[in-house]
Amino acid sequence: MRLKDTVHYNLKNQLLILLIILVLFSGSAVLIDASFSEVIENADQVGVFLGNFLKPDFSYIPELFQPLIQTIAMSIAGTFIGVIVAVPVAFLATTVVTRNRYITAVFRFIMSVIRTIPSLLLAALIVAIFGIGEFSGLLSVAVFTFGMVGQLVYGSIETVDKLPIETQESVGANLMQIALVSIWLQINQNVISYALYAFEVNVRASTVLGYVGAGGIGQILSTQLNFFRYDRVAVIILIILLVVMVTDLISGVLRKELA
């Protein structure tokens, strides 16, 4: 703990920051017509929701297996395609491999643009182009995996030990040989662990992708929400939670074993 962390250190500055935050807070509250009293007045709506929600309709579970399996299949296949595409492109996104600042910049730009687009909007766009169904879900998962894993992989390529590269260069290896031997062997463990991380993230994301028509359990969630069947919504959310916990567990074990 440092002296400059204490509350009374440079009090004027601290109060100024507080004032700015308060101005921004009330500014945005006015802008979006926030009225907190309304929340309290209509709190009975939350009560209605919770009342139905706390009586889960467990008889609905058997109908969820099929969409659940589709959701998991979508995430596995999408993560696989995303990683397969991301790894070679990540090699092109580092100056270690390309020796060219412009090529690197172009590939990095593509990846960072993909990362800025909110996943549900991207999925909605893909659904509009490729039609409603799991294929669009798979494609959306693959595209955000590409953005996410690509960045992580090029980050780890940048930190590899450069000595083997120089050694290979000095005996006349070409770029492909350098990439496959000096670099890939140093990063393959990391790639496995990034892929597992991406899989965890994708399972979470794919459970709501159905909301925009990208298949899987999200589609069921959105229908039941529209029918106000909160008893069924409760079961769906419980199942999603269970699946997320189990995938985190499995991928944790795999990460320990493989990476």
Place this chain on the structure above:
Amino acid sequence: MNKTKELPLEHKKNSKLRIYGIIISILVLVSFTLIDFSSLANFNLDNIKTVFQGLIRPDFAYLYDGSFIDGSMEDLLGLMVITVAIAFLGTMIGTILAIPFTFLSARNLYPKNLQWIPSIGKFILNVLRAFPELVYAIIFVKVVGPGPFAGALAIGVHHIGMLGKLFTEEMESIEDGPLEAHDSVGAKFWQIIFYGVLPQLTAIWTSFSLNHFEIAVRSAATLGLVGAGGVGAPMIFAIQQRNWPRVSVILISIIIMVSAIDSFAAWLRKKVQ
């Protein structure tokens, strides 16, 4: 010789790795067979061509039509400002309300015989995190009516769970030294909190909040899907009407806004720490 990592020139050829490899390959293959590719049947290249022809001609007229100035906020500029406001208000609600939950669920604040209190706090935070943000948005659209305020509340409640967990982890790992020093000179409970506990946490908590503001901006842009305000609803309408030039201009604006906010938040985070 300094520490150069030894290159694993031979792949680890133990049988365990191979078994996992086979299992994973089978899982991937099975996943591909389970997916229904029938939607590809009505896919054609002309369709893609029209989409891209539309996307490369962004409808810049939508960006600004004067309603940003007169306050109705119906052009893209207005929608973007509203989206950021939703994210900001949501993050603020989440941050402020996460603090009491943090005090409830930090184990080191309670003596040994009261450890059930933090367990309850942690359970509440886990439940709050379990719901997808979209579900909160749907509930709050019912409570306060469709509009950006519902989106801010949804983001806020979701982020209570997220930030509460992160805040608690930091609170549980603070140094005891300053606290004991305060205690030994007779500081009261609130004095210890204000002069011993919070100063150790404000920097890292601020940095978490900023990071979650970045996440909230992305959510705020999607919650419009369920009527919770922001740029999401016009985006979906444009996609449904296949108004690709408009989709394009919205996407470009979202990309610019999100990257601008990401770099601004990264800059602020560096300053705070």
